[in-house]
Amino acid sequence: MDTLGKTITCLAAIAWKKNSLSLEKVEVEPPKAGEVRIKMISTGICGSDDHTIKGIILVKYPFIPGHEGAGIVESIGEGVSSVKPGDKVLTLAVPQCRECSACLHPKGNFCEKQELGETHLMSDGTSRFTCKGKPVYHFGNTSTFSEYTVMNEISVTKIDAAAPLEKVFLVSCGFSTGYGGAINTAKVTPGSTCAVFGLGGVGLSVIMGCKAAGAARIIAVDVNKDKFEKAKEVGATECINPQDYEKPIQEVLFDLTGDGVDFSFEVIGNPETVAAALASCHESHGVCVIIGLVVGVQLNISGHLFFSGRTLKGSVYGGWKGRDGASKLVSDYMAKKINLDALITHTLNFDKINEAVELMKTGKCVRCVLLL
Numbered sequence: 001m002d003t004l005g006k007t008i009t010c011l012a013a014i015a016w017k018k019n020s021l022s023l024e025k026v027e028v029e030p031p032k033a034g035e036v037r038i039k040m041i042s043t044g045i046c047g048s049d050d051h052t053i054k055g056i057i058l059v060k061y062p063f064i065p066g067h068e069g070a071g072i073v074e075s076i077g078e079g080v081s082s083v084k085p086g087d088k089v090l091t092l093a094v095p096q097c098r099e100c101s102a103c104l105h106p107k108g109n110f111c112e113k114q115e116l117g118e119t120h121l122m123s124d125g126t127s128r129f130t131c132k133g134k135p136v137y138h139f140g141n142t143s144t145f146s147e148y149t150v151m152n153e154i155s156v157t158k159i160d161a162a163a164p165l166e167k168v169f170l171v172s173c174g175f176s177t178g179y180g181g182a183i184n185t186a187k188v189t190p191g192s193t194c195a196v197f198g199l200g201g202v203g204l205s206v207i208m209g210c211k212a213a214g215a216a217r218i219i220a221v222d223v224n225k226d227k228f229e230k231a232k233e234v235g236a237t238e239c240i241n242p243q244d245y246e247k248p249i250q251e252v253l254f255d256l257t258g259d260g261v262d263f264s265f266e267v268i269g270n271p272e273t274v275a276a277a278l279a280s281c282h283e284s285h286g287v288c289v290i291i292g293l294v295v296g297v298q299l300n301i302s303g304h305l306f307f308s309g310r311t312l313k314g315s316v317y318g319g320w321k322g323r324d325g326a327s328k329l330v331s332d333y334m335a336k337k338i339n340l341d342a343l344i345t346h347t348l349n350f351d352k353i354n355e356a357v358e359l360m361k362t363g364k365c366v367r368c369v370l371l372l
């Protein structure tokens with residue numbers, strides 16, 4: 001390949017400051033030891049990208065956002081053995097080093113080697129991106145809003161060579177986070193009743209997980225009625241809008257179910273919704289899973305809610321061990337065991353990224369895939 005070992009100049013979306021994303025020419029250096037340079041083919045705008053663009057998540061400016069993506073390996077650094085040029089891959093915000101205590105433990109998936117996530121630089125303390133002579137920070141191990149990106153090998157997973165990249169990018173974050181939250185973290189049981197708060201792409205994927213696990217009743221909750229049709233299409237048995245009631249939503253759910261739900265999911269990242277989702281659970285055995293990103297705030301929850309046996313759990317990337325989980329889910333998609341197509345409502349070219357950010361704010365857009 002003629003780009004091998006050379007700096008590539010390409011298009012990327014850079015956040016120079018809060019709430020601004022501009023398309024710029026960037027230089028992307030070749031990968032160093034343990035790194036992979038990827039030609040991105042597709043990327044989605046996930047809820048947490050919106051958080052980063054708004055500056056809710058701690059970031060360093062200027063940076064290239066984006067974590068949900070699929071592409072093809074362009075070149076590899078020294079010592080990289082799990083992928084080679086030409087391989088189709090997914091980008092993972094949750095790496096899997098296969099060596100740390102989190103990776104080696106049968107439960108959980110929060111790999112300890114997230115240093116890139118905290119420093120926003122590569123392992124050697126430098127960036128592979130520059131724009132107008134200035135270094136540009138990485139984001140979330142990934143920075144997928146660029147025609148080319150450089151990532152650590154432990155955050156890159158090889159997938160089925162026949163997988164359609166304009167679909168399976170969703171396995172890189174949104175779908176897996178929601179679906180796994182129901183299957184792996186909550187361990188939804190057949191015949192159970194579930195409530196899902198927040199009906200974005202991740203919330204809809206939670207509904208799919210609840211359905212796959214055999215839940216009998218799946219109550220979808222959102223303040224935007226435009227989202228109800230899609231929720232029913234993917235498996236919700238009923239949809240409710242908290243604004244239609246005088247009572248708090250947890251009381252409404254108790255009225256609807258008699259004793260509260262067996263499993264509830266907060267997929268917004270709002271501390272008050274977390275408290276309501278927990279209070280909606282059956283007091284003896286109810287399990288509430290926080291999937292939305294609740295950052296920079298304290299949870300204000302009555303200790304009384306736990307006295308009777310409720311459980312509150314956290315979940316990241318649906319509990320899947322990063323690389324193993326993503327490869328498996330892509331195989332499941334190829335075997336038609338999971339449905340990603342229902343979640344992709346819009347397709348735009350990468351240069352329309354700001355239009356895609358606006359689309360995200362409407363109830364009609366679940367996921368907009370950007371093609372690079």
Ligand SMILES: [Zn+2]
Nearest residue numbers: 046048173174
């Ligand atoms: Zn995400």
Ligand SMILES: [Zn+2]
Nearest residue numbers: 097100103111
């Ligand atoms: Zn690890």
